[in-house]
Amino acid sequence: MKIVQHSFKFLVLAVLMFLPSSISAFNAGGDGGQVSGKQQVEEYIVHHLKDSHDFNLFSYTDDSGERKHFGVALPVILWSSEGLVTFMSSEFHHDDNGQVIVEKDGLKFTKIHSKIYELEKGATAVSFDADHHATNGTKVLDFSITKSVVGILLIGLLMLFWFSRLAKQYKKKQIPTGFGRILEPLVLYVRDEIARPNIGEKHYRRFTGYLLTVFFFIWILNMAGLTPLGFNVTGQLAVTACLAIFTLIIYTISGNKDYWMHILWMPGVPIFVKPILAVIELVGAFIIKPFSLLVRLFANISAGHIVLMSLIAIMFTLKESLGVVGATSLSFVLSFFLLLIELLVAFLQAYIFTMLSALFIGMAVAEHDHEHDHDHEISSDVEDVRGDFI
Amino acid sequence: METLLNDFSPGLFVVSTILLLALIALMVKFAWKPILTSLHEREEGIQSALDAAEKAKREMANLQADNQRLLQEARLERESMLKEARELKSKMIADAEAEAKTQANKMIAQAQEAITSEKKAAMAELKSHVAGLSIEIAEKVVRNELSNKDKQLELVESMLAEATLN
Numbered sequence: 001m002k003i004v005q006h007s008f009k010f011l012v013l014a015v016l017m018f019l020p021s022s023i024s025a026f027n028a029g030g031d032g033g034q035v036s037g038k039q040q041v042e043e044y045i046v047h048h049l050k051d052s053h054d055f056n057l058f059s060y061t062d063d064s065g066e067r068k069h070f071g072v073a074l075p076v077i078l079w080s081s082e083g084l085v086t087f088m089s090s091e092f093h094h095d096d097n098g099q100v101i102v103e104k105d106g107l108k109f110t111k112i113h114s115k116i117y118e119l120e121k122g123a124t125a126v127s128f129d130a131d132h133h134a135t136n137g138t139k140v141l142d143f144s145i146t147k148s149v150v151g152i153l154l155i156g157l158l159m160l161f162w163f164s165r166l167a168k169q170y171k172k173k174q175i176p177t178g179f180g181r182i183l184e185p186l187v188l189y190v191r192d193e194i195a196r197p198n199i200g201e202k203h204y205r206r207f208t209g210y211l212l213t214v215f216f217f218i219w220i221l222n223m224a225g226l227t228p229l230g231f232n233v234t235g236q237l238a239v240t241a242c243l244a245i246f247t248l249i250i251y252t253i254s255g256n257k258d259y260w261m262h263i264l265w266m267p268g269v270p271i272f273v274k275p276i277l278a279v280i281e282l283v284g285a286f287i288i289k290p291f292s293l294l295v296r297l298f299a300n301i302s303a304g305h306i307v308l309m310s311l312i313a314i315m316f317t318l319k320e321s322l323g324v325v326g327a328t329s330l331s332f333v334l335s336f337f338l339l340l341i342e343l344l345v346a347f348l349q350a351y352i353f354t355m356l357s358a359l360f361i362g363m364a365v366a367e368h369d370h371e372h373d374h375d376h377e378i379s380s381d382v383e384d385v386r387g388d389f390i
Numbered sequence: 391m392e393t394l395l396n397d398f399s400p401g402l403f404v405v406s407t408i409l410l411l412a413l414i415a416l417m418v419k420f421a422w423k424p425i426l427t428s429l430h431e432r433e434e435g436i437q438s439a440l441d442a443a444e445k446a447k448r449e450m451a452n453l454q455a456d457n458q459r460l461l462q463e464a465r466l467e468r469e470s471m472l473k474e475a476r477e478l479k480s481k482m483i484a485d486a487e488a489e490a491k492t493q494a495n496k497m498i499a500q501a502q503e504a505i506t507s508e509k510k511a512a513m514a515e516l517k518s519h520v521a522g523l524s525i526e527i528a529e530k531v532v533r534n535e536l537s538n539k540d541k542q543l544e545l546v547e548s549m550l551a552e553a554t555l556n
Binding site for chain 1: 394396397398399400401402403404405406407409410412413414416417418420421422423424425426428429432435
């Protein structure tokens, strides 16, 4: 009965192309890892939002009550107190709560909430304080090929495959055929609607490659996050931070004299205001701009995943009050519509990230021919656009 | 904030930075550069083709205007030629008429002159003929008259009488 129930749930998820690596794959519960209560649903969602060290597709409990996991173990690469340590994630046996301790090269490692800790010498088990923080272990630098890294690699290879094929098509014919016919207008869209108007006719060519990569990377990964594979790459702070810092580096390096002039010694204002403005502009350029990029993407995608998973969880949480059929259909309908919205959000966030990157780069390379009228125009445009998005 | 910082994985940050850098470099080299170059070339090709078509159209229009102008000119020329011919014709007719008239007048005058001189000649001839005739008649009459002496004396007498009277 349980199998039937669980495979039914999985089927529903798979058919819907929905998120999670499988609702029943949750291991933190310890006994069987099934999700039924509100508490477990919450824990499961929190767990999903984090990166995972193995690529779990689904799990189920067989007749003998044993938990079976279906998925791929990924390599764990750690920089510990004594150098590089590698082993497969399967050695944790799907434990995420500090129960299993892996010994490698005389060092003991355990995984708590997707973070790997190195235990102190001599410790045999993890001891927790009141807030469930490990007291006798330290976090290690974790360069593992996690699920997010696998996602980045897969999508990267896919992009390379698609677009290099499109590039090859142009050698033989003027107009691409097949899938290239879908990709070409997207490339043109990014070039003509994002890069060209925001950066300007003179400089846009230099940055189009970066903007195109970022746009397709974010968009495809956002959409991959909506499939049952359960990627949450663009919901990882580390990834969005990395993207935002790239944009920061690009517009800082390519900023021209005017740009730095306007940051450090704003022309056209009284002299005693200049240092104050310089501080504000510096904070704006180096903290606010990248943060607005990284937090917006991270928060939108995380929020989408949380809401979508919560709606799927209606299946379990309202099972008693609505019955199996009622709860499942309610969950189906609600999450279906949310999925449609999330598809839009996936595109929108990729667009906004690329658009704002282009805008910031455009501000850095803009040439002020007419000194101040022009400058005002640009900054008011920027304010308009930012007002629209924030 | 603390949870966010706790969730931030420095390892993932490093790995994704490396992967993204590689991805951007590879995409730029193998995809975006050739794609954007080909798109640019294609757009330029389209633009130049459009320009050429526009130019051809303009040339066509020019040609048509030229033709129109030539046609117009030809028409005007024909008209002026016709007009000239017409004028020439009427002038020729008028000239011929005038000449004919003067010729006729001249001929009439000549004829009149000829008639007058003929008439005079005829008159003169007639006169001389009449005079001859009269003289002949007078001779015959005189001969007849003077055939006897008496009559001759009588005549002389009468004539002398007339002469003395004078």
